[in-house]
Amino acid sequence: MNIDFQTEEFRHVQTAHCENGVTTALLRYHGLDFMTEPLAFGMGSGLFYIQIPFLTINNGPAISFRTMPGAIFKRTCKSLGVEVTRKKFSNPEKAELFLEQKIREGVPVGCQVGVFHLTYFPKEYRFHFNAHNLIVYGQHDDNYMISDPVMEGVTTLSRQELSRVRFAQGPLAPKGHLYFPEKVGKIDDDLIRKGIVKGIRRNIRDMISIPGNFAGVNGIRYTSNNIRKWRDKLGLKKAGLYLGQIVRMQEEIGTGGGGFRFLYGAFLEEAAAYLQDERLSTMSEEFTKSGDLWRSSAIKMAGVYKGRLTEQKDFDEIADMLLNIRSVEKEAFLKLSKMNLGKLV
Amino acid sequence: MKKEDLPQEPGALFRLTRELCYVKNEEGKYETALSRGWNVKKEALDSAWDEVNERVEEARKAVENGDKSPVYYFMELRLMDLPVLSGYTGFFSFFIKRHFKPSVFKGLSDKKLEKYAKAFDITVDELKNFKG
DSSP states (O other): OOOOTTTGGOOOOOOHHHHHHHHHHHHHHOOOTTOOOOHHHHHHEEEEEEEEEEEEEEEEEEEEEEEETTTHHHHHHHHTTOOEEEEOOOOHHHHHHHHHHHTTTOOOOOEEOOOOOOTTTTTTGOSSSEEEEEEEEEEETTTEEOOOSSSSOOOEHHHHHOOOOOOOOOOOOOTTEEEEEEEEOOOOHHHHHHHHHHHHHHIIIIIIIOOSSSSSSHHHHHHHHHHHHHHHHHHHHHHHHHHHHHHHHHHHHHOOOOHHHHHHHHHHHHHHHTTTTTHHHHHHHHHHHHHHHHHHHHHHHHHHHTSSSHHHHHHHHHHHHHHHHHHHHHHHHHHHHHOOOOOOO | BBBGGGOOOOOTTTTTTTTEEEEEEEEEEEEEOOOOOOOOHHHHHHHHHHHHHHHHHHHHHHHTSSSSSHHHHHHHHHOOOOOHHHHOOOHHHHHHHTTSHHHHHHHHHHHHHHHHHHTSOOOOOHHHHHHO
C-alpha cells in the first residue's frame, strides 16, 4: 500500500504542551500558518487551576493547571470557524479502520492516548494518565508515523502499540478518541482578533467567576489551605509526596504540564500585537511574575520532598506563597476584565 | 523566567528529548528555548517512584504472608488503583477488593484470571503461581 502522498507536507511542531501542539500543528497543516502555541492556548482559554476535592490520582491530590482535556482544540477551532470532526469508538478494530482510512486520504489526525503503554516514553514517565495527545500523520508498513508535540522529533508506533494506548482504561479513558479539522473557511485578522478577545474573556470568567471554592483563582487558595494541614494530617512523608505531585502536575509533560503561566504571558504578548494594545504587554508581565512565583514555590516544595524542610513553618511558608500567587493572578484577571478590548461583533 | 535562568539539569527525559519552554530573551520578549530538565522536577518524579517501589514491596510481602492475593501485588506493580484496574478488567471495584483475599482468589475461574492476566500483561500461570 502506497500511502505517502500529502503526508510529506505535514510538519512536526514541538510545543510545551501536547494539546496546544496538536492544535497548532493540525491548523498549520490546513493552511493557518499564523497559528502558534501561545495563540492556540489563549484562544482556547487554556489557563486554569483546579483541585478536585476528595479525588486522588496516582495516590496524590487531583490538581490541574490547565483547562479540561479537549477544550483548547475545540474552542480554538470554533473561534476561527473551523469545522472539526471528532469520534470515539467502542470497538478497537473499527477505531483502527477509521484512522487508517483518514491516513490513506492524507489527513493527519489528533489522537487522545494513555501514557502508561506509550513505548517511546521512558519508563519513569509512564503513569496511568489518559489525556495525552499526539498526531498520527502517516503509515509505513505496520507502523504509524507519530508526531508527539512534546518531543523534538517524530517517532513511530506499531499498529498494536497505537491501538493499546488509544484504548487505555481508567479515568479519562480515551476510547479511541480522534479529531481533526474538517473544513477551514476564510480567516482574516479580524476573526483572529475576535478569537483572542473571546478567549481572554472566557479565561477571566473561568478564573474569577467560577462557582465553588476549589477552582479558578480560589482553587489556589483551596490548595494553600490544604497544604497548611498536610504535615499534621498526612505525616511528613506523604505530605512530601503530595507536594511532589503538585510540582509534577505543574511541570511534567507526562501529566500535561508545561509552564502554563509563561505560556499565557507569551499569548498576551502576541495578543498585544494583534490588537495593537500596549496594555496587554503590561499584563503579560503579570503572568510572567506568576510563572516565576510558581517556580519558586516548586523549589520550596522540593525542599520538603527531599527531606530538607520538615517544620510546620515551611508548610506555612509554601501555603503563603500560593496565596501570593492567587492574589497576583486574581489582580491580573481583574485588570484584564476592566479593559475594553474592542467590541465583539 | 529569563532565558539564561532556564535549567539544564538532565532529567528522566534527556536521552529522549529536550523540553520546549517559554522564556524571556534579552529584549524582554518571549521566545522558546529547549531545556534538558530541572532537578526540582526530577526529584519530584524520583520520590514518586520511591513511593511506587515501596508500595510494590509491601504488596509483595502481603502476598508472601498470605494476607493478600497476587491480584493486589500486580495491581501495585503496574501502578494501578481500583478505578484503573476496574477499567482494564471490567470488574467492579467491589469485586476486585474481594479478589484481593487469598481465599476468594483461589476459587476464581480461569476466565476471570485471564482478564486479570491480560490487564497485568502476564500469563495466567504467572498470576496463579506468584508466591511473593
